[in-house]
Amino acid sequence: xxxxxxxxxxxxxxxxxxxxxxxxxxxxxxxxxxxxxxxxxxxxxxxxxxxxxxxxxxxxxxxxxxxxxxxxxxxxxxxxxxxxxxxxxxxxxxxxxxxxxxxxxxxxxxxxxxxxxxxxxxxxxxxxxxxxxxxxxxxxxxxxxxxxxxxxxxxxxxxxxxxxxxxxxxxxxxxxxxxxxxxxxxxxxxxxxxxxxxxxxxxxxxxxxxxxxxxxxxxxxxxxxxxxxxxxxxxxxxxxxxxxxxxx
Ligand SMILES: Cc1cc2nc3c(=O)[nH]c(=O)nc-3n(C[C@H](O)[C@H](O)[C@H](O)COP(=O)(O)O)c2cc1C
Numbered sequence: 001x002x003x004x005x006x007x008x009x010x011x012x013x014x015x016x017x018x019x020x021x022x023x024x025x026x027x028x029x030x031x032x033x034x035x036x037x038x039x040x041x042x043x044x045x046x047x048x049x050x051x052x053x054x055x056x057x058x059x060x061x062x063x064x065x066x067x068x069x070x071x072x073x074x075x076x077x078x079x080x081x082x083x084x085x086x087x088x089x090x091x092x093x094x095x096x097x098x099x100x101x102x103x104x105x106x107x108x109x110x111x112x113x114x115x116x117x118x119x120x121x122x123x124x125x126x127x128x129x130x131x132x133x134x135x136x137x138x139x140x141x142x143x144x145x146x147x148x149x150x151x152x153x154x155x156x157x158x159x160x161x162x163x164x165x166x167x168x169x170x171x172x173x174x175x176x177x178x179x180x181x182x183x184x185x186x187x188x189x190x191x192x193x194x195x196x197x198x199x200x201x202x203x204x205x206x207x208x209x210x211x212x213x214x215x216x217x218x219x220x221x222x223x224x225x226x227x228x229x230x231x232x233x234x235x236x237x238x239x240x241x242x243x244x245x246x247x248x
Contacts, residue, residue: 013185022183031176033101035115036134040141043126045084047138063206070211071161073243077122078166082208084138086242089204090169090197091116091135101136105196108189113177114197115234117143117227119152119168130227143228155222156215156239165241168215169201170227172234194238201240215239 003011013021088104091114095102100110107113116133118140120126129145152170153163162168171194178186198214205212216238223236
């Protein structure tokens with residue numbers, strides 16, 4: 001069988017004995033751990049609490065058993081506390097040790113290359129728009145106000161679900177954060193990191209009585225343009241739509 005880009009990517013990022021891909025870290029060129037938009041208007045999120053009433057009512061195994069991709073959403077819209085809870089599940093800092101800010105989801109090398117963006121379509125007390133999540137401050141940074149339902153749905157390979165959801169989480173990977181340590185093997189790790197994060201969000205949604213659907217079918221350039229990120233250095237890697245399941 002002819003080698004395609006997928007096989008080539010796996011082959012070229014293979015570790016072998018005596019041949020580790022990447023593995024040399026230049027501390028003088030360590031990329032920044034966090035991305036912030038200092039000029040952006042900020043929305044502080046209500047303090048989240050792993051033990052909100054809904055979250056503590058649902059045991060983990062019950063949540064696992066009930067998780068299903070939800071593609072139809074109904075009123076009322078998500079509120080800010082629920083959005084904050086989902087973001088905390090995605091990126092909440094749970095421990096600080098040795099200069100690391102460890103989070104709810106694991107990350108290869110503790111490098112946390114994934115950045116968190118939210119397209120807010122319909123969230124109570126939140127202006128619709130494209131936001132970036134400032135992890136350390138638990139705040140949303142408004143990058144672009146306005147109704148972006150159509151644009152996000154178009155970017156999501158024309159899937160209407162992205163327009164109908166109350167919010168769409170869009171995850172990018174800052175490649176250098178991972179490549180700095182792992183070289184080309186970064187290409188394996190960023191998707192695993194994103195998967196852990198999306199899994200957390202999907203489970204947190206169930207625990208809070210919400211529904212979500214993972215989206216990996218998207219037009220990369222359109223998704224990057226919506227966020228205003230550099231497709232080559234900070235590509236979009238994953239999305240998740242969130243809302244209240246239709247019919248309760
Ligand atoms: C990597 C990945 C990509 C996905 N992309 C999409 C998508 O673009 N659109 C969609 O409607 N569902 C998408 N899904 C949801 C799957 O269709 C769904 O998880 C699968 O059918 C199993 O159903 P369940 O999630 O209800 O268990 C995706 C799921 C994963 C894990």
